[in-house]
Amino acid sequence: xxxxxxxxxxxxxTRQLARRGIPIPSTDPDPGPSTHAGQPGEPGxxxxxxxxxxxxxxxxxxxxxxxxxxxxxxDHSDVIAWSDTVSQAWxxxxxxxxxxxxxxxWGGTGVGKxxxxxxxxxxxxxxxxxxxxxxxxxxxxxYAAMRPKPGxxxxxxxxxxxxxxxxxxLLDDIGTAKESPWTAEILYRIVNHRYNQRRPTIxxxxxxxxxxxxxxxxRIHSRLAEMTTAVRMDGHDRRLPRRA
Ligand SMILES: Nc1ncnc2c1ncn2[C@@H]1O[C@H](COP(=O)(O)OP(=O)(O)OP(=O)(O)O)[C@@H](O)[C@H]1O
Ligand SMILES: [Mg+2]
Numbered sequence: 001x002x003x004x005x006x007x008x009x010x011x012x013x014t015r016q017l018a019r020r021g022i023p024i025p026s027t028d029p030d031p032g033p034s035t036h037a038g039q040p041g042e043p044g045x046x047x048x049x050x051x052x053x054x055x056x057x058x059x060x061x062x063x064x065x066x067x068x069x070x071x072x073x074x075d076h077s078d079v080i081a082w083s084d085t086v087s088q089a090w091x092x093x094x095x096x097x098x099x100x101x102x103x104x105x106w107g108g109t110g111v112g113k114x115x116x117x118x119x120x121x122x123x124x125x126x127x128x129x130x131x132x133x134x135x136x137x138x139x140x141x142x143y144a145a146m147r148p149k150p151g152x153x154x155x156x157x158x159x160x161x162x163x164x165x166x167x168x169x170l171l172d173d174i175g176t177a178k179e180s181p182w183t184a185e186i187l188y189r190i191v192n193h194r195y196n197q198r199r200p201t202i203x204x205x206x207x208x209x210x211x212x213x214x215x216x217x218x219r220i221h222s223r224l225a226e227m228t229t230a231v232r233m234d235g236h237d238r239r240l241p242r243r244a
């Protein structure tokens with residue numbers, strides 16, 4: 001029978017948990033200097049901690065990302081600049097909240113807005129930020145999920161809270177949902193909260209910022225204008241075959 005020393009057993013358990021994406025306070029991404037020098041490739045080695053953070057963040061990114069965007073990378077310079085700013089602003093300490101700029105990717109159907117958004121967020125995960133977390137929804141899906149259902153009366157409030165508080169939100173297709181006073185109020189509350197807290201958000205839209213003003217109204221438009229860099233995306237509809 002092999003007897004493991006207490007320290008070796010702890011390292012073994014730590015590795016197993018980390019592989020399954022379960023954070024452990026003592027090893028989960030401790031961005032500060034290690035308290036003891038670990039062997040290369042073992043807990044305590046800064047490179048080991050970084051690799052664990054990347055693995056955990058990327059597994060969360062993959063879980064949140066629909067199959068069609070699983071291979072998304074971005075080479076768009078504005079999106080890359082945004083990702084790197086957000087990665088650098090990402091709190092090293094669990095007590096702090098992420099604050100940073102937001103993006104509005106706008107342009108025609110199929111030009112690659114959602115793809116670029118997932119690519120930008122992937123870049124943040126791949127940087128190995130601690131406790132990476134994101135939420136993805138589209139405006140129409142968000143309203144559908146919030147509609148009151150019997151027995152789920154708290155659903156709207158729960159989802160709103162989640163969309164307000166998540167460090168990173170990808171809110172796809174703004175302006176496409178049919179607005180009513182109920183939907184307009186929800187969108188305002190979420191945008192206003194993320195604006196007030198400076199929470200990084202990527203919005204995508206088929207509308208230009210000017211057209212969005214008509215669609216979402218002055219109050220939301222004004223907040224979007226201040227909090228986002230508007231990036232126009234051009235090109236053909238990538239879902240359609242290209243004519244020779
Ligand atoms: N840079 C890229 N490299 C490879 N594939 C891409 C790229 N950009 C987009 N695609 C692919 O093209 C398709 C359309 O992209 P996407 O869904 O991002 O478009 P969109 O601008 O968000 O469209 P919509 O306005 O309809 O929401 C997807 O299959 C996407 O994975
Ligand atoms: Mg899209």
